[in-house]
Amino acid sequence: MTTFDVIVVGARCAGSPLAMLLARQGLRTLLVDRDTFPSDTVSTHVLHPPGVSALQRWGLLDQVVATGVPPVGRYSFDFGPVTLAGAPGTPEQPYAYAPRRQLLDKILLDAAAAAGAEVREGYSVEEILTGDDGRVTGIRGKDGTVEHATIVVGADGRNSVVAKSVGAAAYEDQPPLTVGYYAYFSNLPTDTFEAYSRPGRGWAVCPTNDDLTMVIGGWPHDELAEHRNDIDATMAAMFATSPGWAARFAEAKQDTRWVGAAVHNYFKVPYGPGWALVGDAGYSRDYITAQGITDAFLDAELLADAIVADDLSGYQSRRDTRAMPHYQMTLGIAALQPPDEQMVALVTAIAGKPDKMDAFMRLNSGVTSPAEFFAPENIGRLLS
Numbered sequence: 001m002t003t004f005d006v007i008v009v010g011a012r013c014a015g016s017p018l019a020m021l022l023a024r025q026g027l028r029t030l031l032v033d034r035d036t037f038p039s040d041t042v043s044t045h046v047l048h049p050p051g052v053s054a055l056q057r058w059g060l061l062d063q064v065v066a067t068g069v070p071p072v073g074r075y076s077f078d079f080g081p082v083t084l085a086g087a088p089g090t091p092e093q094p095y096a097y098a099p100r101r102q103l104l105d106k107i108l109l110d111a112a113a114a115a116g117a118e119v120r121e122g123y124s125v126e127e128i129l130t131g132d133d134g135r136v137t138g139i140r141g142k143d144g145t146v147e148h149a150t151i152v153v154g155a156d157g158r159n160s161v162v163a164k165s166v167g168a169a170a171y172e173d174q175p176p177l178t179v180g181y182y183a184y185f186s187n188l189p190t191d192t193f194e195a196y197s198r199p200g201r202g203w204a205v206c207p208t209n210d211d212l213t214m215v216i217g218g219w220p221h222d223e224l225a226e227h228r229n230d231i232d233a234t235m236a237a238m239f240a241t242s243p244g245w246a247a248r249f250a251e252a253k254q255d256t257r258w259v260g261a262a263v264h265n266y267f268k269v270p271y272g273p274g275w276a277l278v279g280d281a282g283y284s285r286d287y288i289t290a291q292g293i294t295d296a297f298l299d300a301e302l303l304a305d306a307i308v309a310d311d312l313s314g315y316q317s318r319r320d321t322r323a324m325p326h327y328q329m330t331l332g333i334a335a336l337q338p339p340d341e342q343m344v345a346l347v348t349a350i351a352g353k354p355d356k357m358d359a360f361m362r363l364n365s366g367v368t369s370p371a372e373f374f375a376p377e378n379i380g381r382l383l384s
Helices: 015-024 049-058 061-065 101-115 161-166 221-227 231-239 243-250 292-308 315-334 341-350 354-365 376-383
Strands: 004-009 029-032 075-078 083-086 118-120 125-130 136-141 146-154 170-174 178-186 193-198 201-207 213-220 259-261 265-268 275-277
Touching (some): 015 101, 015 292, 061 101, 101 118, 146 292
Parallel strands (some): 004 029, 029 118
Antiparallel strands (some): 075 083, 125 136, 170 265, 178 259
16 A cells, blocks of 8 residues: 655655655655645744755755855854854854745755655645554545555644654653744844843844844743733833844834744654654754754754664664754753853853854854863863
């Protein structure tokens, strides 16, 4: 009954790259998504240098650059008394990008189709099919069509129908820590990914396509009801803690409405008999570090390698070894608490020292693992 080697449910930043990589290896791959493309989705849409490197490996970076999205070669972190600024990348890949999702996702989908994957847009999955032994065998669409495969992959986000159907167990899970709202503005030029941290508040700024700048701000999730009906006033009060930024923002023109999001934090067991999970379906973290797309890309590569090798047994450990340190750091940042004494000492020590500030930017871009950055010998070097 098997028609495909792999069916991938969900065709955005995890599913399309996975389908592309599998099809390039000669696997019969079906990629389905309930949406049609191009289409937008809620996203911080920052691609840190490790994610950009993945696009380069796949031969897709030139297409993304051709959309006109500006390169970002500098990050800054404003903590109030101290601001750090530096380069987030490496000599091999010095830039980050923040392409609009309707552009990026369409490029990824088309790449999967060009690689030989069968793509069905506007296709909603009604049921995940299983055999008598409990092994997943395929999908049934809401249109009544049935397709079978050796493995079905859920790349369908935090509300994954695949994850729910197989009962994928969660671990290291935490409820939403922050709520964030973002919008796009014109007349707000920047060539830097700017982040601002204040007790109980945080916001970030990044250039995107069409001479627009994305502004995203957030506060603790337990304040959701208090502020949800007056986002503009909450943003204005937050921005007033940085007079220089507030003056710039006052000159900007808002081009879109504020869109809000809050996400659960979790890992899920990402594979079982006849199924696997990739991207947000298997691992989700607060948006505050903007690692979602980069994580999806790197996760897709790990899972593609495991499927091609017909050995999923090491996929979970490899994913968690890479992602868990960033996950724990993200949860710490999302708490929006004042920095502890060690962090104050560290930030103060590296301020004004370009090589050490660059190291801090590489931590926040995902180039350097938190485990490596916060190793005692490295902290000692930074504090010296």
